[in-house]
Amino acid sequence: MSTFDYKSSAIKVLDTEIAGLKQLVQYFNDDFCSACDLILNNKGKVVVMGMGKSGHIGNKIAATLASTGTSAFFVHPGEASHGDLGMIEPTDIVIAISNSGESSEILSLFPVLKRLNIKLISMTGKPQSTMAKLSDIHLQITVPEEACPLGQAPTSSTTATLVMGDALAVSLLRARGFTSEDFALSHPGGALGRKLLLKLKDIMRTGENLPKVTETALIRDALIEISQKGLGMTAIVDQYDKVLGIFTDGDLRRLLDEQVDVYSTQIGDVMTKSPTMAVPNMLAVEGVNMMQEKRITSLLLCEDEKLVGALNMHDLLKAGVM
Structure with a gap:
Protein backbone atom coordinates (compact mmCIF):
# COMPACT_ATOMS: atom_id res chain seq x y z
CA MET A 1 0.00 0.00 0.00
CA THR A 179 -43.71 24.80 -5.28
CA SER A 180 -43.14 21.09 -4.75
CA GLU A 181 -46.09 20.47 -7.07
CA ASP A 182 -44.39 22.52 -9.80
CA PHE A 183 -41.18 20.56 -9.23
CA ALA A 184 -43.05 17.28 -9.55
CA LEU A 185 -44.46 18.28 -12.94
CA SER A 186 -40.93 18.46 -14.34
CA HIS A 187 -39.90 15.25 -12.52
CA PRO A 188 -42.80 12.84 -13.16
CA GLY A 189 -40.48 9.84 -13.10
CA GLY A 190 -38.92 10.70 -9.75
CA ALA A 191 -40.06 9.72 -6.29
CA LEU A 192 -41.42 13.18 -5.59
CA GLY A 193 -43.29 13.19 -8.88
CA ARG A 194 -44.93 9.90 -8.07
CA LYS A 195 -46.00 11.14 -4.66
CA LEU A 196 -47.41 14.41 -5.92
CA LEU A 197 -48.91 13.41 -9.28
CA LEU A 198 -50.03 9.80 -8.93
CA LYS A 199 -53.70 9.31 -8.15
CA LEU A 200 -55.50 6.33 -6.65
CA LYS A 201 -57.26 5.69 -9.98
CA ASP A 202 -53.83 5.08 -11.56
CA ILE A 203 -53.12 2.06 -9.35
CA MET A 204 -56.51 0.77 -8.17
CA ARG A 205 -57.81 -2.73 -8.97
CA THR A 206 -60.86 -2.75 -11.24
CA GLY A 207 -63.13 -5.08 -13.18
CA GLU A 208 -62.50 -8.77 -12.62
CA ASN A 209 -59.71 -7.97 -10.15
CA LEU A 210 -62.11 -6.13 -7.84
CA PRO A 211 -63.23 -8.26 -4.83
CA LYS A 212 -66.96 -7.96 -4.16
CA VAL A 213 -69.89 -10.13 -3.06
CA THR A 214 -73.55 -9.48 -2.23
CA GLU A 215 -74.78 -9.36 1.35
CA THR A 216 -76.58 -12.71 0.96
CA ALA A 217 -73.37 -14.54 0.08
CA LEU A 218 -72.12 -17.02 2.68
CA ILE A 219 -68.95 -16.23 4.57
CA ARG A 220 -67.41 -19.21 2.79
CA ASP A 221 -68.07 -17.57 -0.60
CA ALA A 222 -66.61 -14.28 0.63
CA LEU A 223 -63.45 -16.08 1.73
CA ILE A 224 -63.06 -17.59 -1.73
CA GLU A 225 -63.41 -14.13 -3.25
CA ILE A 226 -60.80 -12.71 -0.86
CA SER A 227 -58.41 -15.53 -1.69
CA GLN A 228 -58.83 -15.23 -5.45
CA LYS A 229 -58.48 -11.45 -5.64
CA GLY A 230 -55.56 -11.19 -3.21
CA LEU A 231 -56.41 -7.91 -1.51
CA GLY A 232 -57.02 -9.33 1.95
CA MET A 233 -60.64 -8.14 1.91
CA THR A 234 -63.83 -7.99 -0.11
CA ALA A 235 -66.46 -5.31 -0.53
CA ILE A 236 -70.10 -6.16 0.13
CA VAL A 237 -72.39 -4.47 -2.40
CA ASP A 238 -76.05 -4.43 -3.44
CA GLN A 239 -77.35 -5.19 -6.93
CA TYR A 240 -76.34 -1.67 -8.08
CA ASP A 241 -72.78 -1.97 -6.71
CA LYS A 242 -73.51 0.41 -3.86
CA VAL A 243 -71.13 -0.36 -1.01
CA LEU A 244 -72.86 -1.82 2.06
CA GLY A 245 -69.80 -2.93 3.97
CA ILE A 246 -66.41 -4.63 3.96
CA PHE A 247 -65.03 -7.92 5.26
CA THR A 248 -61.29 -8.37 5.88
CA ASP A 249 -58.81 -11.01 6.97
CA GLY A 250 -58.89 -9.42 10.41
CA ASP A 251 -62.68 -9.85 10.56
CA LEU A 252 -62.24 -13.53 9.75
CA ARG A 253 -59.83 -14.08 12.63
CA ARG A 254 -62.30 -12.52 15.04
CA LEU A 255 -65.14 -14.73 13.71
CA LEU A 256 -63.10 -17.87 14.12
CA ASP A 257 -62.45 -16.93 17.74
CA GLU A 258 -66.22 -16.60 18.16
CA GLN A 259 -66.73 -19.97 16.40
CA VAL A 260 -69.10 -18.56 13.79
CA ASP A 261 -70.14 -21.12 11.15
CA VAL A 262 -68.69 -19.84 7.83
CA TYR A 263 -70.77 -22.38 5.86
CA SER A 264 -74.18 -21.16 6.98
CA THR A 265 -73.77 -17.50 8.01
CA GLN A 266 -74.36 -14.75 5.47
CA ILE A 267 -71.62 -12.15 5.03
CA GLY A 268 -74.15 -9.34 5.52
CA ASP A 269 -74.60 -10.43 9.13
CA VAL A 270 -70.93 -10.06 10.04
CA MET A 271 -69.58 -7.40 7.69
CA THR A 272 -68.23 -4.07 8.89
CA LYS A 273 -70.73 -1.40 7.91
CA SER A 274 -69.83 2.14 6.78
CA PRO A 275 -66.24 1.29 5.76
CA THR A 276 -63.66 3.93 4.98
CA MET A 277 -63.92 4.92 1.32
CA ALA A 278 -62.16 7.32 -1.02
CA VAL A 279 -62.60 8.69 -4.53
CA PRO A 280 -60.39 7.55 -7.44
CA ASN A 281 -59.26 11.11 -8.15
CA MET A 282 -57.61 11.42 -4.72
CA LEU A 283 -53.82 11.74 -4.76
CA ALA A 284 -52.15 8.47 -3.84
CA VAL A 285 -50.18 10.13 -1.04
CA GLU A 286 -53.46 11.35 0.46
CA GLY A 287 -54.75 7.80 0.29
CA VAL A 288 -51.71 6.63 2.23
CA ASN A 289 -52.32 9.28 4.88
CA MET A 290 -55.97 8.26 5.18
CA MET A 291 -55.12 4.57 5.57
CA GLN A 292 -52.47 5.28 8.18
CA GLU A 293 -54.80 7.57 10.11
CA LYS A 294 -57.61 4.97 10.06
CA ARG A 295 -55.13 2.13 10.70
CA ILE A 296 -56.41 0.10 7.76
CA THR A 297 -54.50 -1.77 5.07
CA SER A 298 -57.02 -1.64 2.22
CA LEU A 299 -59.28 0.98 0.70
CA LEU A 300 -62.50 0.97 -1.32
CA LEU A 301 -62.89 3.58 -4.06
CA CYS A 302 -66.31 4.85 -5.07
CA GLU A 303 -67.98 7.23 -7.49
CA ASP A 304 -71.62 8.24 -6.98
CA GLU A 305 -71.74 5.74 -4.09
CA LYS A 306 -70.86 2.87 -6.46
CA LEU A 307 -67.78 0.70 -6.07
CA VAL A 308 -65.31 1.29 -8.92
CA GLY A 309 -61.98 0.18 -7.44
CA ALA A 310 -59.96 -1.07 -4.51
CA LEU A 311 -56.34 -1.26 -3.42
CA ASN A 312 -54.14 -2.10 -0.47
CA MET A 313 -50.86 -0.96 1.03
CA HIS A 314 -48.92 -3.35 -1.19
CA ASP A 315 -50.28 -1.60 -4.30
CA LEU A 316 -49.15 1.76 -2.94
CA LEU A 317 -45.75 0.36 -2.01
CA LYS A 318 -45.31 -1.15 -5.47
CA ALA A 319 -46.21 2.22 -7.05
CA GLY A 320 -43.42 3.90 -5.07
CA VAL A 321 -45.71 6.15 -3.07
CA MET A 322 -44.52 4.82 0.29
Whole structure:
Protein backbone atom coordinates (compact mmCIF):
# COMPACT_ATOMS: atom_id res chain seq x y z
CA MET A 1 0.00 0.00 0.00
CA SER A 2 1.28 3.49 -0.90
CA THR A 3 2.78 5.61 1.88
CA PHE A 4 1.40 8.79 0.32
CA ASP A 5 -0.91 10.68 2.67
CA TYR A 6 -4.11 10.71 0.61
CA LYS A 7 -6.22 11.86 3.53
CA SER A 8 -4.21 15.03 4.13
CA SER A 9 -4.25 15.77 0.42
CA ALA A 10 -8.05 15.42 0.29
CA ILE A 11 -8.50 17.65 3.35
CA LYS A 12 -6.27 20.29 1.71
CA VAL A 13 -8.56 20.24 -1.36
CA LEU A 14 -11.62 20.64 0.84
CA ASP A 15 -10.10 23.51 2.83
CA THR A 16 -9.02 25.32 -0.34
CA GLU A 17 -12.41 25.03 -2.00
CA ILE A 18 -14.26 26.10 1.15
CA ALA A 19 -12.02 29.17 1.35
CA GLY A 20 -12.90 29.94 -2.26
CA LEU A 21 -16.61 29.62 -1.61
CA LYS A 22 -16.39 31.94 1.40
CA GLN A 23 -15.05 34.61 -0.95
CA LEU A 24 -18.08 34.17 -3.19
CA VAL A 25 -20.47 35.97 -0.83
CA GLN A 26 -19.10 39.37 -1.86
CA TYR A 27 -20.21 38.69 -5.43
CA PHE A 28 -23.86 38.30 -4.49
CA ASN A 29 -24.19 41.99 -5.16
CA ASP A 30 -26.24 44.37 -7.31
CA ASP A 31 -25.04 42.64 -10.47
CA PHE A 32 -26.35 39.33 -9.14
CA CYS A 33 -29.71 40.93 -8.32
CA SER A 34 -29.85 42.52 -11.79
CA ALA A 35 -29.18 39.12 -13.38
CA CYS A 36 -32.01 37.57 -11.37
CA ASP A 37 -34.41 40.36 -12.35
CA LEU A 38 -33.42 40.08 -16.01
CA ILE A 39 -34.05 36.34 -16.08
CA LEU A 40 -37.22 36.53 -13.99
CA ASN A 41 -38.83 39.12 -16.28
CA ASN A 42 -37.61 37.57 -19.52
CA LYS A 43 -40.14 36.08 -21.95
CA GLY A 44 -37.70 33.71 -23.60
CA LYS A 45 -35.31 31.00 -22.47
CA VAL A 46 -31.94 31.01 -20.75
CA VAL A 47 -29.15 29.60 -22.92
CA VAL A 48 -26.01 28.53 -21.05
CA MET A 49 -22.65 28.25 -22.82
CA GLY A 50 -19.20 27.12 -21.75
CA MET A 51 -16.13 25.31 -23.07
CA GLY A 52 -14.30 22.43 -21.42
CA LYS A 53 -14.85 22.15 -17.67
CA SER A 54 -16.93 25.34 -17.76
CA GLY A 55 -19.16 23.59 -20.28
CA HIS A 56 -19.71 20.64 -17.97
CA ILE A 57 -20.64 23.03 -15.15
CA GLY A 58 -22.83 25.04 -17.53
CA ASN A 59 -24.71 21.91 -18.52
CA LYS A 60 -25.53 21.26 -14.88
CA ILE A 61 -26.55 24.87 -14.28
CA ALA A 62 -28.92 24.75 -17.26
CA ALA A 63 -30.43 21.52 -15.97
CA THR A 64 -30.92 22.99 -12.49
CA LEU A 65 -32.56 26.12 -13.89
CA ALA A 66 -34.88 24.04 -16.06
CA SER A 67 -35.99 21.82 -13.19
CA THR A 68 -36.69 24.76 -10.89
CA GLY A 69 -38.98 26.79 -13.11
CA THR A 70 -36.61 28.67 -15.44
CA SER A 71 -36.77 27.49 -19.05
CA ALA A 72 -33.13 26.79 -19.92
CA PHE A 73 -30.86 24.62 -22.02
CA PHE A 74 -27.15 24.25 -22.77
CA VAL A 75 -25.56 25.00 -26.13
CA HIS A 76 -21.96 24.03 -26.85
CA PRO A 77 -20.13 27.08 -28.28
CA GLY A 78 -18.34 24.96 -30.87
CA GLU A 79 -21.60 23.50 -32.12
CA ALA A 80 -23.22 26.95 -32.01
CA SER A 81 -20.70 28.14 -34.61
CA HIS A 82 -21.82 25.35 -36.91
CA GLY A 83 -25.58 25.73 -36.84
CA ASP A 84 -26.79 25.42 -33.26
CA LEU A 85 -26.85 29.20 -32.96
CA GLY A 86 -30.19 28.92 -34.76
CA MET A 87 -31.61 27.51 -31.52
CA ILE A 88 -31.20 30.90 -29.86
CA GLU A 89 -33.91 33.51 -30.35
CA PRO A 90 -33.89 37.30 -29.78
CA THR A 91 -36.05 36.91 -26.66
CA ASP A 92 -33.51 34.59 -25.02
CA ILE A 93 -30.79 35.39 -22.51
CA VAL A 94 -27.31 33.89 -22.78
CA ILE A 95 -25.20 33.00 -19.75
CA ALA A 96 -21.62 32.63 -20.95
CA ILE A 97 -19.18 30.87 -18.61
CA SER A 98 -15.40 31.13 -18.75
CA ASN A 99 -13.04 31.45 -15.80
CA SER A 100 -10.54 33.44 -17.86
CA GLY A 101 -13.23 35.39 -19.67
CA GLU A 102 -11.26 34.99 -22.88
CA SER A 103 -12.77 31.83 -24.40
CA SER A 104 -12.34 32.38 -28.15
CA GLU A 105 -15.14 29.95 -29.01
CA ILE A 106 -17.63 32.00 -26.97
CA LEU A 107 -16.26 35.43 -27.91
CA SER A 108 -16.61 34.58 -31.61
CA LEU A 109 -20.37 34.32 -31.02
CA PHE A 110 -20.73 37.67 -29.27
CA PRO A 111 -21.04 39.80 -32.45
CA VAL A 112 -23.95 37.68 -33.69
CA LEU A 113 -25.62 37.66 -30.27
CA LYS A 114 -25.20 41.42 -30.01
CA ARG A 115 -26.71 41.88 -33.47
CA LEU A 116 -29.75 39.90 -32.32
CA ASN A 117 -30.02 42.18 -29.25
CA ILE A 118 -29.74 39.17 -26.97
CA LYS A 119 -28.90 40.06 -23.39
CA LEU A 120 -25.58 38.61 -22.24
CA ILE A 121 -24.69 37.54 -18.70
CA SER A 122 -21.09 36.44 -18.30
CA MET A 123 -19.73 34.43 -15.42
CA THR A 124 -15.95 34.79 -15.13
CA GLY A 125 -13.13 35.05 -12.62
CA LYS A 126 -11.68 38.12 -14.36
CA PRO A 127 -13.81 41.29 -14.17
CA GLN A 128 -11.45 43.03 -16.64
CA SER A 129 -11.72 40.24 -19.21
CA THR A 130 -13.14 40.74 -22.71
CA MET A 131 -16.26 38.71 -21.93
CA ALA A 132 -16.94 40.67 -18.75
CA LYS A 133 -16.62 44.00 -20.54
CA LEU A 134 -18.82 42.99 -23.49
CA SER A 135 -21.61 41.54 -21.36
CA ASP A 136 -24.68 43.36 -20.13
CA ILE A 137 -24.17 41.88 -16.66
CA HIS A 138 -21.06 40.27 -15.20
CA LEU A 139 -21.15 37.75 -12.34
CA GLN A 140 -17.75 37.40 -10.71
CA ILE A 141 -16.58 33.96 -9.56
CA THR A 142 -12.97 34.73 -8.59
CA VAL A 143 -11.32 32.34 -6.13
CA PRO A 144 -8.00 32.87 -4.27
CA GLU A 145 -6.49 29.66 -5.67
CA GLU A 146 -7.30 26.40 -7.35
CA ALA A 147 -7.25 23.24 -5.27
CA CYS A 148 -4.96 21.76 -7.88
CA PRO A 149 -1.38 22.30 -6.54
CA LEU A 150 -0.23 23.08 -10.09
CA GLY A 151 -2.80 25.83 -10.33
CA GLN A 152 -3.86 24.43 -13.70
CA ALA A 153 -6.81 22.04 -13.34
CA PRO A 154 -10.09 23.93 -12.74
CA THR A 155 -11.16 22.89 -9.25
CA SER A 156 -12.03 25.71 -6.84
CA SER A 157 -13.13 27.87 -9.77
CA THR A 158 -15.56 25.28 -11.15
CA THR A 159 -16.99 24.73 -7.67
CA ALA A 160 -17.55 28.47 -7.31
CA THR A 161 -19.20 28.58 -10.73
CA LEU A 162 -21.52 25.75 -9.79
CA VAL A 163 -22.51 27.51 -6.55
CA MET A 164 -23.15 30.77 -8.41
CA GLY A 165 -25.43 28.85 -10.79
CA ASP A 166 -27.24 27.20 -7.89
CA ALA A 167 -27.66 30.60 -6.23
CA LEU A 168 -29.28 31.95 -9.41
CA ALA A 169 -31.61 28.97 -9.78
CA VAL A 170 -32.72 28.87 -6.15
CA SER A 171 -33.17 32.64 -5.91
CA LEU A 172 -35.36 32.55 -9.03
CA LEU A 173 -37.26 29.56 -7.64
CA ARG A 174 -38.11 31.50 -4.49
CA ALA A 175 -38.97 34.69 -6.38
CA ARG A 176 -41.41 32.72 -8.57
CA GLY A 177 -43.02 30.98 -5.62
CA PHE A 178 -42.11 27.66 -7.26
CA THR A 179 -43.71 24.80 -5.28
CA SER A 180 -43.14 21.09 -4.75
CA GLU A 181 -46.09 20.47 -7.07
CA ASP A 182 -44.39 22.52 -9.80
CA PHE A 183 -41.18 20.56 -9.23
CA ALA A 184 -43.05 17.28 -9.55
CA LEU A 185 -44.46 18.28 -12.94
CA SER A 186 -40.93 18.46 -14.34
CA HIS A 187 -39.90 15.25 -12.52
CA PRO A 188 -42.80 12.84 -13.16
CA GLY A 189 -40.48 9.84 -13.10
CA GLY A 190 -38.92 10.70 -9.75
CA ALA A 191 -40.06 9.72 -6.29
CA LEU A 192 -41.42 13.18 -5.59
CA GLY A 193 -43.29 13.19 -8.88
CA ARG A 194 -44.93 9.90 -8.07
CA LYS A 195 -46.00 11.14 -4.66
CA LEU A 196 -47.41 14.41 -5.92
CA LEU A 197 -48.91 13.41 -9.28
CA LEU A 198 -50.03 9.80 -8.93
CA LYS A 199 -53.70 9.31 -8.15
CA LEU A 200 -55.50 6.33 -6.65
CA LYS A 201 -57.26 5.69 -9.98
CA ASP A 202 -53.83 5.08 -11.56
CA ILE A 203 -53.12 2.06 -9.35
CA MET A 204 -56.51 0.77 -8.17
CA ARG A 205 -57.81 -2.73 -8.97
CA THR A 206 -60.86 -2.75 -11.24
CA GLY A 207 -63.13 -5.08 -13.18
CA GLU A 208 -62.50 -8.77 -12.62
CA ASN A 209 -59.71 -7.97 -10.15
CA LEU A 210 -62.11 -6.13 -7.84
CA PRO A 211 -63.23 -8.26 -4.83
CA LYS A 212 -66.96 -7.96 -4.16
CA VAL A 213 -69.89 -10.13 -3.06
CA THR A 214 -73.55 -9.48 -2.23
CA GLU A 215 -74.78 -9.36 1.35
CA THR A 216 -76.58 -12.71 0.96
CA ALA A 217 -73.37 -14.54 0.08
CA LEU A 218 -72.12 -17.02 2.68
CA ILE A 219 -68.95 -16.23 4.57
CA ARG A 220 -67.41 -19.21 2.79
CA ASP A 221 -68.07 -17.57 -0.60
CA ALA A 222 -66.61 -14.28 0.63
CA LEU A 223 -63.45 -16.08 1.73
CA ILE A 224 -63.06 -17.59 -1.73
CA GLU A 225 -63.41 -14.13 -3.25
CA ILE A 226 -60.80 -12.71 -0.86
CA SER A 227 -58.41 -15.53 -1.69
CA GLN A 228 -58.83 -15.23 -5.45
CA LYS A 229 -58.48 -11.45 -5.64
CA GLY A 230 -55.56 -11.19 -3.21
CA LEU A 231 -56.41 -7.91 -1.51
CA GLY A 232 -57.02 -9.33 1.95
CA MET A 233 -60.64 -8.14 1.91
CA THR A 234 -63.83 -7.99 -0.11
CA ALA A 235 -66.46 -5.31 -0.53
CA ILE A 236 -70.10 -6.16 0.13
CA VAL A 237 -72.39 -4.47 -2.40
CA ASP A 238 -76.05 -4.43 -3.44
CA GLN A 239 -77.35 -5.19 -6.93
CA TYR A 240 -76.34 -1.67 -8.08
CA ASP A 241 -72.78 -1.97 -6.71
CA LYS A 242 -73.51 0.41 -3.86
CA VAL A 243 -71.13 -0.36 -1.01
CA LEU A 244 -72.86 -1.82 2.06
CA GLY A 245 -69.80 -2.93 3.97
CA ILE A 246 -66.41 -4.63 3.96
CA PHE A 247 -65.03 -7.92 5.26
CA THR A 248 -61.29 -8.37 5.88
CA ASP A 249 -58.81 -11.01 6.97
CA GLY A 250 -58.89 -9.42 10.41
CA ASP A 251 -62.68 -9.85 10.56
CA LEU A 252 -62.24 -13.53 9.75
CA ARG A 253 -59.83 -14.08 12.63
CA ARG A 254 -62.30 -12.52 15.04
CA LEU A 255 -65.14 -14.73 13.71
CA LEU A 256 -63.10 -17.87 14.12
CA ASP A 257 -62.45 -16.93 17.74
CA GLU A 258 -66.22 -16.60 18.16
CA GLN A 259 -66.73 -19.97 16.40
CA VAL A 260 -69.10 -18.56 13.79
CA ASP A 261 -70.14 -21.12 11.15
CA VAL A 262 -68.69 -19.84 7.83
CA TYR A 263 -70.77 -22.38 5.86
CA SER A 264 -74.18 -21.16 6.98
CA THR A 265 -73.77 -17.50 8.01
CA GLN A 266 -74.36 -14.75 5.47
CA ILE A 267 -71.62 -12.15 5.03
CA GLY A 268 -74.15 -9.34 5.52
CA ASP A 269 -74.60 -10.43 9.13
CA VAL A 270 -70.93 -10.06 10.04
CA MET A 271 -69.58 -7.40 7.69
CA THR A 272 -68.23 -4.07 8.89
CA LYS A 273 -70.73 -1.40 7.91
CA SER A 274 -69.83 2.14 6.78
CA PRO A 275 -66.24 1.29 5.76
CA THR A 276 -63.66 3.93 4.98
CA MET A 277 -63.92 4.92 1.32
CA ALA A 278 -62.16 7.32 -1.02
CA VAL A 279 -62.60 8.69 -4.53
CA PRO A 280 -60.39 7.55 -7.44
CA ASN A 281 -59.26 11.11 -8.15
CA MET A 282 -57.61 11.42 -4.72
CA LEU A 283 -53.82 11.74 -4.76
CA ALA A 284 -52.15 8.47 -3.84
CA VAL A 285 -50.18 10.13 -1.04
CA GLU A 286 -53.46 11.35 0.46
CA GLY A 287 -54.75 7.80 0.29
CA VAL A 288 -51.71 6.63 2.23
CA ASN A 289 -52.32 9.28 4.88
CA MET A 290 -55.97 8.26 5.18
CA MET A 291 -55.12 4.57 5.57
CA GLN A 292 -52.47 5.28 8.18
CA GLU A 293 -54.80 7.57 10.11
CA LYS A 294 -57.61 4.97 10.06
CA ARG A 295 -55.13 2.13 10.70
CA ILE A 296 -56.41 0.10 7.76
CA THR A 297 -54.50 -1.77 5.07
CA SER A 298 -57.02 -1.64 2.22
CA LEU A 299 -59.28 0.98 0.70
CA LEU A 300 -62.50 0.97 -1.32
CA LEU A 301 -62.89 3.58 -4.06
CA CYS A 302 -66.31 4.85 -5.07
CA GLU A 303 -67.98 7.23 -7.49
CA ASP A 304 -71.62 8.24 -6.98
CA GLU A 305 -71.74 5.74 -4.09
CA LYS A 306 -70.86 2.87 -6.46
CA LEU A 307 -67.78 0.70 -6.07
CA VAL A 308 -65.31 1.29 -8.92
CA GLY A 309 -61.98 0.18 -7.44
CA ALA A 310 -59.96 -1.07 -4.51
CA LEU A 311 -56.34 -1.26 -3.42
CA ASN A 312 -54.14 -2.10 -0.47
CA MET A 313 -50.86 -0.96 1.03
CA HIS A 314 -48.92 -3.35 -1.19
CA ASP A 315 -50.28 -1.60 -4.30
CA LEU A 316 -49.15 1.76 -2.94
CA LEU A 317 -45.75 0.36 -2.01
CA LYS A 318 -45.31 -1.15 -5.47
CA ALA A 319 -46.21 2.22 -7.05
CA GLY A 320 -43.42 3.90 -5.07
CA VAL A 321 -45.71 6.15 -3.07
CA MET A 322 -44.52 4.82 0.29
